[in-house]
Amino acid sequence: MSDFSIDSFSLRGRVVVITGGASGLGQFYTQAVSKVGADVVVVSSTHHGWDETREAVESHGGKVLFIQRDITEASAAEAIVRQTLDEFGHIDVLINNAGMQRRHELVDFPDEDWNKVIDLNLNALYHLSHEAAKVMIEQGHGKIVNIGSMQSYRAGKFIFPYTASKHGVIGLTKAYADALAPHNIQVNALAPGYINTPMTKALQEDPVRSVEIHDHIPAGHWGEPSELMGAMVFLCSAASDYVTGVTLPVDGGYLLR
Structure with a gap:
């Protein structure tokens, strides 16, 4: 049996594909894997954030x-x-990060928004995982990391397709993990809690919901994007080679209450 080494967390020589990796939390995931040596393929629908992301990756010596x-x-x-x-x-890691949310009252929820959210958050994740898995099976190794949410566990009464898609992410994570484990491919998910980002600014400024959320978090504060980076590196690296089918909440204990 080989001894544990800190090199188990290294991604040097590995190629990580990440969707939505040039903005929001995705940019922090990109920085995290590049800090430990990965070369990165960033898939975006626009050029937003590319220059900043390129500078960050190249500053760590990556491509x-x-x-x-x-x-x-x-x-x-x-x-x-x-x-x-x-x-x-080669493709060593796929991070299915790209996602979107639409919010409406139940009786007003348009089919168009349902379809858009499901297409991006669930269907696209399935198809890209399917194609990447073919390569990983041929290689004899690989990792897929899906991005869940607190809505992978909870209701979200105004964000129906988002909640459905994030529950689906957990289901697909488990199904892919089971199917791909014999090929030395691990499939897991990361479920961020309430994180301090521009996207959550309105929620943080809501005088009622911000207090409710804050008081619900045992750690006593909203998470910072950097607090997700260690968990992402773990799930992408050899340190998690015997971990598969797991959804890891990084939520300051939010789900405990």
């Missing part, structure tokens, strides 16, 4: 490939995998 693509398009998954292989020759 970065940007692919502008709407991952809900029928041919997107195959194209992303093909471009990654053309550039790097």
